[in-house]
Amino acid sequence: MNVARLLVLVLFAMAGCRCIAQTSGPPLAVRQVPAKSLPVPTDVSPGMQAVIAAPLRTGWDVLWKTGGEWRAAANDAAAKTIETLPAMRERLHVTVKPSTINGVKVYVVTPDAIPTEHRDKLLIHVHGGCYELSPGEAGTPEAIMMAGLGHFKVISVDYRMPPDAYFPSALDDAMTVYEAALKTSNPKNVAVFGTSAGGALVLEMMLRAKQLGLKMPGAIAPGTPMSDVTKTGDSFYTNEMVDNVLVSRDGFCDAATTVYAHGHDLKDPLLSPVYGDMHGFPPAILSTGTRDLLLSNTVRVHRRLRQAGVEAELEVYEGQSHAQYSRDDRLPETKEAFGEITAFFDKHLGH
Amino acid sequence: MNVARLLVLVLFAMAGCRCIAQTSGPPLAVRQVPAKSLPVPTDVSPGMQAVIAAPLRTGWDVLWKTGGEWRAAANDAAAKTIETLPAMRERLHVTVKPSTINGVKVYVVTPDAIPTEHRDKLLIHVHGGCYELSPGEAGTPEAIMMAGLGHFKVISVDYRMPPDAYFPSALDDAMTVYEAALKTSNPKNVAVFGTSAGGALVLEMMLRAKQLGLKMPGAIAPGTPMSDVTKTGDSFYTNEMVDNVLVSRDGFCDAATTVYAHGHDLKDPLLSPVYGDMHGFPPAILSTGTRDLLLSNTVRVHRRLRQAGVEAELEVYEGQSHAQYSRDDRLPETKEAFGEITAFFDKHLGH
Numbered sequence: 001m002n003v004a005r006l007l008v009l010v011l012f013a014m015a016g017c018r019c020i021a022q023t024s025g026p027p028l029a030v031r032q033v034p035a036k037s038l039p040v041p042t043d044v045s046p047g048m049q050a051v052i053a054a055p056l057r058t059g060w061d062v063l064w065k066t067g068g069e070w071r072a073a074a075n076d077a078a079a080k081t082i083e084t085l086p087a088m089r090e091r092l093h094v095t096v097k098p099s100t101i102n103g104v105k106v107y108v109v110t111p112d113a114i115p116t117e118h119r120d121k122l123l124i125h126v127h128g129g130c131y132e133l134s135p136g137e138a139g140t141p142e143a144i145m146m147a148g149l150g151h152f153k154v155i156s157v158d159y160r161m162p163p164d165a166y167f168p169s170a171l172d173d174a175m176t177v178y179e180a181a182l183k184t185s186n187p188k189n190v191a192v193f194g195t196s197a198g199g200a201l202v203l204e205m206m207l208r209a210k211q212l213g214l215k216m217p218g219a220i221a222p223g224t225p226m227s228d229v230t231k232t233g234d235s236f237y238t239n240e241m242v243d244n245v246l247v248s249r250d251g252f253c254d255a256a257t258t259v260y261a262h263g264h265d266l267k268d269p270l271l272s273p274v275y276g277d278m279h280g281f282p283p284a285i286l287s288t289g290t291r292d293l294l295l296s297n298t299v300r301v302h303r304r305l306r307q308a309g310v311e312a313e314l315e316v317y318e319g320q321s322h323a324q325y326s327r328d329d330r331l332p333e334t335k336e337a338f339g340e341i342t343a344f345f346d347k348h349l350g351h
Numbered sequence: 352m353n354v355a356r357l358l359v360l361v362l363f364a365m366a367g368c369r370c371i372a373q374t375s376g377p378p379l380a381v382r383q384v385p386a387k388s389l390p391v392p393t394d395v396s397p398g399m400q401a402v403i404a405a406p407l408r409t410g411w412d413v414l415w416k417t418g419g420e421w422r423a424a425a426n427d428a429a430a431k432t433i434e435t436l437p438a439m440r441e442r443l444h445v446t447v448k449p450s451t452i453n454g455v456k457v458y459v460v461t462p463d464a465i466p467t468e469h470r471d472k473l474l475i476h477v478h479g480g481c482y483e484l485s486p487g488e489a490g491t492p493e494a495i496m497m498a499g500l501g502h503f504k505v506i507s508v509d510y511r512m513p514p515d516a517y518f519p520s521a522l523d524d525a526m527t528v529y530e531a532a533l534k535t536s537n538p539k540n541v542a543v544f545g546t547s548a549g550g551a552l553v554l555e556m557m558l559r560a561k562q563l564g565l566k567m568p569g570a571i572a573p574g575t576p577m578s579d580v581t582k583t584g585d586s587f588y589t590n591e592m593v594d595n596v597l598v599s600r601d602g603f604c605d606a607a608t609t610v611y612a613h614g615h616d617l618k619d620p621l622l623s624p625v626y627g628d629m630h631g632f633p634p635a636i637l638s639t640g641t642r643d644l645l646l647s648n649t650v651r652v653h654r655r656l657r658q659a660g661v662e663a664e665l666e667v668y669e670g671q672s673h674a675q676y677s678r679d680d681r682l683p684e685t686k687e688a689f690g691e692i693t694a695f696f697d698k699h700l701g702h
Contacts, residue, residue, distance in 0.1 A: 029404040031389040033592045038382040041585040043651065053380040234392040234641055234670040241384045242589055290585055290650060296641055299667040300394065306666075306691065314665045315657075316650040319585040340657065 041319035047331040060247040063255035067162025070132040078138030092148025104173045105158035109147040122185045125156040128196030130256035150342035166262035187215040199225030203273035216282045219348040224288045227274040233296035243293040243321040278308040285313045285344040289320025392670035398682040411598035414606035418513025421483040429489035443499025455524045456509035460498040473536045476507040479547030481607035501693035517613035538566040550576030554624035567633045570699040572692045575639045578625040584647035594644040596673040629659040636664045636695040640671025
């Protein structure tokens, strides 16, 4: 192909904003979207503008292939996260203590002041990180935010990860903590929350609890859940290279999940809970952002919940990529997101 | 510039997926997103797949400049819509009769069967079309769907449009009908709904009702509201050339709205209601889609409502562009969307 012809094709691809109809059966017509420049939204706080303006996550396209490689990468990232925690705990007036529950490592996160109506409530937190990242204390930031901004006691599950254990180890560990909680608390006073892989784990826990005939908690808050790890979901395409956290459906998070799945069918609802039967789930509040690579997989869960007759609220935050509502506890958008979850828990727990 | 150099630049623009940081003050860093191909989502109904696969709206970039030009274009489009209405009315078992209320043209849309609990309820419909399109009977499809799928009596306002009248004529006419409804119905039994410009008008009506000290209705359903006509809202950029209905913030709908505004300040909350004070608004259900050019301007209204303490639900439909939840009454997604609105009205009306 000569250069001039290639140029014509490339320019056509960039400028071509009409659909290309393929009338001879599947795949259906593909829409060609030209290259574009996205300004930083002006209708969010200055702090959130900085978060949105940040470049694509460093290493988004580094695709480790073994549990050992992921653990090394996770430990490097965790060290940096852990450095930020003492100041955050101080800002939010919470104490974090490591413990174990029936052999599972946890962190007990306690706010200095717990209002009377929250003293019989217990939140279980399942951290995110593509089933591979945020080991140990690095998994606690979201739990610290929930405890500090919502004034609840939180138990954060430090579930096993590769190379120590593979699917369904994270779910097993989270269930161990949930079952223990059912013995000490009225299930109606328990909520379970988490973001990304943590959001998926919250949904997977409900599916497993149904299988086991366990009581449901009073409410759940699955934040931008990795509810479909088969690369199905329209925002995997529309928000590719738009989301500066996950970046691409073929990026680090997919690679990490594949290692955790360890050959297990990715469409199993215990890995892709959007395919699970959600009848009987407790009231749920979901959070995502307009630039989130998992926007579709959050709204799809919302639809499945509603179709199953579950009371489910959806919050979508302007301009945010994956999980940026929990990026910095000092931003008004973070306070807003945890405020919504707190209000939802206050409405539904204890009833 | 020689061809080879241009090719290099073009290829760079397509492949460049890193942010360009501009450290010397505003504008903030702009994200460069390469050209991409969007497959049709597989996780929606075949009928909705066809809607999503359709090419960009014909004439999306035809920017008429006068009310007269818009009226001619609107009449052409309306004739095609009106052809489809008899079959739709028959499918949905509704009757449509033209009438006037205090000088304002309306269509009274009545389902053949109205359940007992809906007999004292009245819905007011404000059609969309960028304040310029869908005159006369062409404005009734959404009212027919709501009446037929939800089994409510609906009054659809055929408000004046350019060149007969300009801002705030649409709002004035909708208010005339609303005030008349308050005299015959308990406000708690009245709901107001509409999509796009109709969704904005619903919000504008609530702002105007507050100004006038009128009672609020029992519930509202502003669908993907044109809540900000100043081109602010992140999805004006992220979903540009992705949404096959509105297509671009610089497309036909912006041009039409500018003609309607007739020189009035576009940031006036009676044109851009996202800037209005929403305290005291009635419970609201909002609908949009992940590809909607107005995704941001729907979720921003949701946030403003929630910040004002209003009970507000958000529904986001997978893969849909602007207002595609009301494109075809035969699709399961349409039934789902109107089912959500019906359930919301059933929950809130009469209380």
